[in-house]
Amino acid sequence: AQTVTQSQPEMSVQEAETVTLSCTYDTSESDYYLFWYKQPPSRQMILVIRQEAYKQQNATENRFSVNFQKAAKSFSLKISDSQLGDAAMYFCAQGGNKLVFGAGTILRVKS
């Protein structure tokens, strides 16, 4: 069965600093996708970044980047120059047509 594990229930970061959120997964599939989603308080879930498993190059999206280690089944999210608006619940997800989500990490940003 596919599983996604986010081992950090909560993280804090100072504004303008860098933070890394961890995610590991387990799958027997060779072709799949990985996602990080952001859910701000009382707001809609939105996609942060996406990685195709067949691509070795790590995805980046402005201040957001991933460290994808396929052999280790690890997919961490790095947020650089953290901003107050980054405060949210972050979910890691893995799959194709169907996704399996982790339990989420609450990120708090301190000013």
Next chain:
Amino acid sequence: DVKVTQSSRYLVKRTGEKVFLECVQDMDHENMFWYRQDPGLGLRLIYFSYDVKMKEKGDIPEGYSVSREKKERFSLILESASTNQTSMYLCASSFYIYEQYFGPGTRLTVT
């Protein structure tokens, strides 16, 4: 912009009532999904549909059914609501294997 809307943001129902949650997307997406979100458990897939009148069980289908009569609309039905179905319900849609777009969620309380 893709828009996924859900019929209610907040809903309070009594035990034993039949409950309908509706979701509409405006981007002609093939796939639609229903999740429930609970603290510490992340998002768990209840049902999904990859075409009109097609449905497949997700990880926690017990106590739920779905209906997809039109491509843009996907309904979740609680035949006889119970208190353990108190949760946040999220609808999502996607175009094949690409990222899922989420609705704002319905917070259902069953008393």
